[in-house]
Amino acid sequence: MNLAIQATKFIWMNGRFIEWDEAKVHVLTHALNYGTGVFEGIRGYAGDGNLYVFRLHDHLNRLMRSAKTYFMEIPYKVEDLEKAILELLRRNELRVTCYIRPLAYRSYGFIGLDPSRSEVHVAIAAFPFGKYLDPTKGVSCCISSWRRIAIDALPPDAKACGNYVNSALAKMEALKNGYDEAIFLDSHGYVCEGTGENIFIVRDGIIATPPLSAGILEGITRDSVIKIAGDMGLKVEERIITRNELYVCDEAFFTGTAAEITPIVKIDGRIVGDGSIGPITRRLQEAFFSIVEGRNDRYKHWLTAVYSP
Secondary structure, eight states: OOOOOOOOSEEEETTEEEEGGGOOOOTTOHHHHHOOEEEOOEEEEEETTEEEEETHHHHHHHHHHHHHHTTOOOSSOHHHHHHHHHHHHHHTTOOSOEEEEEEEEEOSSOOSSOOTTSOEEEEEEEEEOOOSSOTTTOEEEEEOSSOOOOTTTSOTTSOBGGGHHHHHHHHHHHHHTTOSEEEEEOTTSSEEEESSSEEEEEETTEEEEOOGGGTOOOOHHHHHHHHHHHHTTOOEEEOOOOHHHHHHOSEEEEEETTTEEEEEEEETTEEOTTSSOOHHHHHHHHHHHHHHTTOOGGGGGGEEESSOO
16 A cells, blocks of 8 residues: 655644644654654545544544653643644645644653653644555455563553554564564463554454453544444454464454554465455444445544534
8 A cells, every 4th residue: 555645735733833844853852762752543534525533532532641641741632632633634625535643742852761851742744645454355464473562561552652663563574474464462472453453353243352451552443343333233342362263263354543444354374254355344344434434424423524514
């Protein structure tokens, strides 16, 4: 997939809209040297003649929780950031499906592992964004040789910049070995998540996904899928999943802001189901896209319209 960033006109930084190329930080910025930042990934979806931001308030609340974990006091309220995002999308005249990246980070000023004296700065970028993984054909995965960060080593449910070095190692390993994506096991050897996605399997019509205690990110798309599946009358279990269950399940799929709902069709060379998108995965995909594109009134409360009707 083409993941090259397409520049837009403006970026919001510390309360100001500045030109894209002027959004710069010093090379000794604390977050650049030590990973002391937290971020969110949010999507805006074109649909029904408008642009809809999916679960904006929930994403920004998670940003605040991540910041709290790392003793970072973001100098803006959730409502301030919501307004900034919507105005940024308008100023950039974005009317296509796009990606929104709010980032709070420890800034320049002090060296050393104690970040507390470095100010917290905030930036928001928004740009056109297509598919991160192939939702139509599905993806081929391997079990990573790298384990997911243990919950007593780093808090994996905080979306912190430094956490994703772990993911980068697994992603590069997968790509170099001819796979599309990697699946982490947790420190106990149970299924955890992908490099940037939550994971679900289907066995005998029952959907299962690892629990928060497995050290996963508390995904907003994951939460959405659990709610959608429940509304469809499907049974969802949050439980421990063994590695071998990945090999024998009927269906498997990733969820995430970037991945949306992406079928997994092969794991460690083993075909999942019949190698195509499974019926439950397809139902969830269709429901999800009808929601984010503004075609399902039942879930309108998950959408924030960017432009006036």
